Amino acid sequence: MTAPIDLEARDVVRSFGGFRAVQGVSFEIPKGSFFSILGPSGCGKTTLLRMIAGFLEPDAGEILIGGRSMAGIPPNRRPANLIFQHLALFPMMSVAENIGYGLRRRGVPRAEIQRRVDRVLERIGLPGTGDKQIDQLSGGQKQRIAIARCLVLEPTVLLLDEPLGALDLKLREQMKVELKLLQADIGTTFVYITHDQSEALVMSDRVAVMSQGRFEQVDTPQGLYYRPRTAFVAGFVGESNRWQAQVMAASGDEARVRTTDGLELMARTSAPVVVGETVDLFVRPEGITLARDAAEIGALANRLAGTVESVLFDGANSRVLVKELQTRGEVTATLPQTGRFADLTPGQTVQLGWGTGGGLCFGRGR
Amino acid sequence: MTPAARRYVGLAVFMTPAALWLLLLIVLPHVDMFLLSIRSKAAQGTLGLANYTRFFAEPIYWNTFARTATYSVLATLLTLLMAFPVAYFIAKVAPGRAKSILFLLCLLPFWVSELVRTYGWMILLRESGVLSGFLVWTGLAAKPVEMLYNDVAIMIGLIYTSMLFMVVPLVTVLDSLDDSLIEAAYDLGGTAPSILREIVIPHAMPGIAAGCIVVFMLTLGNYLTPTLLGGKESLWFTEQIYNQFIVRFNWEQGAAFGFLLLILSSAIVWVGLKVTGQTLASSIQSR
Numbered sequence: 213m214t215a216p217i218d219l220e221a222r223d224v225v226r227s228f229g230g231f232r233a234v235q236g237v238s239f240e241i242p243k244g245s246f247f248s249i250l251g252p253s254g255c256g257k258t259t260l261l262r263m264i265a266g267f268l269e270p271d272a273g274e275i276l277i278g279g280r281s282m283a284g285i286p287p288n289r290r291p292a293n294l295i296f297q298h299l300a301l302f303p304m305m306s307v308a309e310n311i312g313y314g315l316r317r318r319g320v321p322r323a324e325i326q327r328r329v330d331r332v333l334e335r336i337g338l339p340g341t342g343d344k345q346i347d348q349l350s351g352g353q354k355q356r357i358a359i360a361r362c363l364v365l366e367p368t369v370l371l372l373d374e375p376l377g378a379l380d381l382k383l384r385e386q387m388k389v390e391l392k393l394l395q396a397d398i399g400t401t402f403v404y405i406t407h408d409q410s411e412a413l414v415m416s417d418r419v420a421v422m423s424q425g426r427f428e429q430v431d432t433p434q435g436l437y438y439r440p441r442t443a444f445v446a447g448f449v450g451e452s453n454r455w456q457a458q459v460m461a462a463s464g465d466e467a468r469v470r471t472t473d474g475l476e477l478m479a480r481t482s483a484p485v486v487v488g489e490t491v492d493l494f495v496r497p498e499g500i501t502l503a504r505d506a507a508e509i510g511a512l513a514n515r516l517a518g519t520v521e522s523v524l525f526d527g528a529n530s531r532v533l534v535k536e537l538q539t540r541g542e543v544t545a546t547l548p549q550t551g552r553f554a555d556l557t558p559g560q561t562v563q564l565g566w567g568t569g570g571g572l573c574f575g576r577g578r
Numbered sequence: 579m580t581p582a583a584r585r586y587v588g589l590a591v592f593m594t595p596a597a598l599w600l601l602l603l604i605v606l607p608h609v610d611m612f613l614l615s616i617r618s619k620a621a622q623g624t625l626g627l628a629n630y631t632r633f634f635a636e637p638i639y640w641n642t643f644a645r646t647a648t649y650s651v652l653a654t655l656l657t658l659l660m661a662f663p664v665a666y667f668i669a670k671v672a673p674g675r676a677k678s679i680l681f682l683l684c685l686l687p688f689w690v691s692e693l694v695r696t697y698g699w700m701i702l703l704r705e706s707g708v709l710s711g712f713l714v715w716t717g718l719a720a721k722p723v724e725m726l727y728n729d730v731a732i733m734i735g736l737i738y739t740s741m742l743f744m745v746v747p748l749v750t751v752l753d754s755l756d757d758s759l760i761e762a763a764y765d766l767g768g769t770a771p772s773i774l775r776e777i778v779i780p781h782a783m784p785g786i787a788a789g790c791i792v793v794f795m796l797t798l799g800n801y802l803t804p805t806l807l808g809g810k811e812s813l814w815f816t817e818q819i820y821n822q823f824i825v826r827f828n829w830e831q832g833a834a835f836g837f838l839l840l841i842l843s844s845a846i847v848w849v850g851l852k853v854t855g856q857t858l859a860s861s862i863q864s865r
Contacts, residue, residue, distance in 0.1 A: 265765060287765045300762035304780035313776070314766035365766065 215242035217279065218401040219264065219292075219369050224273035226259055233259040235425040236273070241369075241403065241418075246395050248412035249405045251422035252448070257405045260422075261371055264403065265294040278368045288317075292369040293362035297377060299354055301346045307333075307357055308342030314365045332364045336394070351379050355387055363398065372404045376411060388414050409449050413437070421445045441482055443492040443574040452494040453543050457573065459489045466568055469493060473539040478513040479571030491573040497531055499570035500545040502553060502562055509565030516564045518543060523556055534562060615833035629834035639818065643838070646815040647846060649729070650797040653736040654790050657744045660737065661789070665748030666778075670757070684745050692739060696806045699735050700726060703807075727809035735803040740796055744789040751785025752778070787854060787861035791847055798843050815839060 219241040226234040233256040241247045249257045262268045264275055266287035275282045277291055287294075293314075302310050308329050315325045333339050336356040341349075349357065355375060362370055376384045376391075392415045395402045406412050412419045413433040420430040421444070429441045440446035447454060457469035460476070467481050469491060479493055503509045506517070518534035521542065530547040545564055547553050556562070618624045633639045668680045687695060702708050703725040713719035725731060755778065763773045779786070804814035819839070822832030851858060 267761060267765075287761075288767045288769065294762070294765045296758045296762055298756070298758060300756065300758040302759060302763070302777060304777070313763065313768070317767035317769070317772060361766065 215244060217241065218243045218277065219247075219403065220276040220279075221260075221264075222274045222276070224260070224263060224270045224275060226256075226263060226268060226270050228259075232425055234263070234270075237422075237425075237427055238273075239420060239427065239430060241401055243401055244399045245417040246392065246402045246404065246415055248416040248419045249403070249422055250409055250412040250419050250449075251405075251407065253407055255422045256425040257407075257422050258373065261294070261373055261403070261405050264369070265292055265371055266290045291367050292371055293365055293367040294371040294373060295358050295362060295375045297373045297375060299358040299375060301354060301358055301361070303346050305346075306342065307338075307344045307346065307349070310346065310357060311342075311361045311364050313361065318365075328364055332360045335363075335398070336360045352383050352387060352390075355379070356390075359391075359394070363400065367400065369401045369403060372402060374406050374408075376406075376408075384411075391415055413449070421448060423448075439482075440494075440572065443494070443576075446492075446494040446572060446574065450496060451498075451544070452496055453500075455493040455495075457491050457493045459485050459487050459491055459573075459575075462487060467491070467573060469573060471539075473541050475516070475536070475539060475541075477571055478568040479573045480569050481573055481575070483575060485573070485575045490576045492576065493571055493573040495543075495566060495571045497544045498546040499566050500543070501565045502532070502545050502548065503565065504562060506563045509563055512565035513568045514566050514571065516543065518562060518564060520556055520558050520560045520562055522558055523547070532556060532562070534564060536564075537561075611833045611836060614830055615837050617830050619828055619830045629831050630838065632831065633835065633838055639835075642813050642818055643815045643842065645813055646798060647842070649732070649736075650794055651846070653733055653740065653797045654794045656733070657737050657740045657793050658786065658790060661741055661744035661748055662782075662786075664741075665745050665752055668745070669749045669752035670755075670760075681749065684742055687738075688742055692802055695739070696735055696803055699731070699738065699807060703731055703734075726807060727811065729808070732804050732808040732812060732814075735807040736797050736800060739800065739803055740793040743792045743796060747785040747788040747792070748782065751782045751788075755781045783854065783856060784860045787851060787856040790850065791861065794847065794850075795843060798839070 217240045219239075221237055221239050224234055224237045225232070235256075237256075237260060239247075249260065251257045259268060263270050264277075264282075266282065266285060269283070282290055302313065305313070308326075311329045311332060312325045315328060320328070329342060330339070333342060336359065338353060338356055338360075341353070341357075346354065346357075358375065359370075372391075376387050379387060388411055391402075391404075395415075404412070404415065413436070416433060418430060419433055419436055421428045421436060423444050429436060429445045431439070431441075436445060436449045440449060446452060455471040455473075455475070455477075457471040457477070459467050460470050461468040462481065462485050465481050465484075466478065467485055468476065468478055470476050471493065477493065479495075481491075485491060501509055501512065506515065509515055516534075516536050516538075518536040521533040521535045524531045524533060525547075528549065531544050532547055532553070534543045534545060535541070536543055543564060547556070615629055616625050616627065618626060618628055633643075664684070668677055668684075672680055690698075700707070704710070705722045705724040705726070707725070709725060710719070710722045714722055759777055759781070760773055763777050768776070799816060801814070801816040801820060804812040805817060808814065815835070816839075819832050819835045822828045822835060851861070
């Protein structure tokens, strides 16, 4: 699998005043893949995207699109197009004029523009809407027109700046699937930035988790979820119960740790730790087995008992908040889908258990 | 009282000052003016349109009007050309604080009365003035140059007076233009001239129309600036109205001229709106 590299960044750095927004980011994106940059607001992802689009120049480092250095090339001459957060469709033009804008600027003949606009409208499933005005379109249609306006130029890389952020939940879920299918269909390289982990995980082939101007980890969605390499990724991707703890004993990639509130737990380590080291321990709610009887979970390495504080029912994503008996600390666990715990009420006593592999700890250094 | 009736009373209370202002200061004087304009000065008691037909019969009158209208259109266009970059800079380029300072600088000359401002220009332009003195001092001119009392001087004065009324609606309308539209056009291959033509100007059109209407009307109806900077030969239409009222004491003719100015200028604005495809409503809202 040696697809050519469509977009490459080499040690890209950018500061604003004294603030280093992007500090030494490098990555390679193979042709035809869906790449997401995921991070909290202010992590530098927008700055990075604007450097790829050409609105900002890096202070140091290099950006290559299709193997060609983009240094000094303005946005209007780069083979990358950007879909803006609020889409930025031109309200003074019809749908067809919007889509044809880039082609007109390239001096494509009128008849050819017409043909290509019709073809791209067909492709995004909105044939015959060319004469409509922008304000006659629904949110989802605007989204697709904005994509069509870029795709018609056949860019090497399509950049998307959280374009789903402004949509309501239902439409957002639908557009996630649509975008992924569209990308798979046309095969253009997509670079998608978002702070919404679900968008990144659902759509992407690979995701880069960004924090404070650096890439924490670049991996497949599964890799990020099951094998986070840093505490930040473990905390940011998916949900977790989190403890601060100290290593009591370590052997291989397993450790026995003692949390600050006094629980002794077994966990996997991502990197070797030494006794006495302070670690962050993460346990996913969905990794915790819930039981009414302690015997049911007797085989698991970590066992806690607690009283149900509240049941957060949310269909397939239901959780239960448990107050641990020994430390009075709160633990969140996912309710199984079977309905075995459908009658769970606050105040009841439950048993929580998870194996050594259910907990993951990251050293903080001594 | 029913809620509906109460609402009407409330509305009436709040509308009264505006309604009185309209009725007493706009409608009544104009009705009286119109009645005056259809009376004949020579044959007392007879009514007719003689005062209006005289405007078209005498070349000096409609020539003066045509000259005034042409120069007003020209002044409006020149003001637009000069105000647009200023407004664009204030709305889109200048950072936060500089924005309000620049806006204030545009406003500053208007803290001085129009008369004083016009005298300022006279001090600069007259034969013994600053500019003339400078030219002689540098040796560019052998003897003092008279730069007042010509059409260029009138134009300078009119544009200077109108600037703010063009800048304000343009800044408002350009402020409302989303920066990402400009960036998107740039990203899609647009160049500065094409973005200006296809994105910025279409968006700014209501503001351009609003500014042009205000500046055109102010210029056409300006009396002070053309008279002071253009002198006796300025041939501005408002001067004709003044002459009829004050010099000749022919109020009937003056009233007719006043009405003609109103009708013809409205017609020009209407044609301008039609040509540019704008509506009066959109340019008044101007956002």
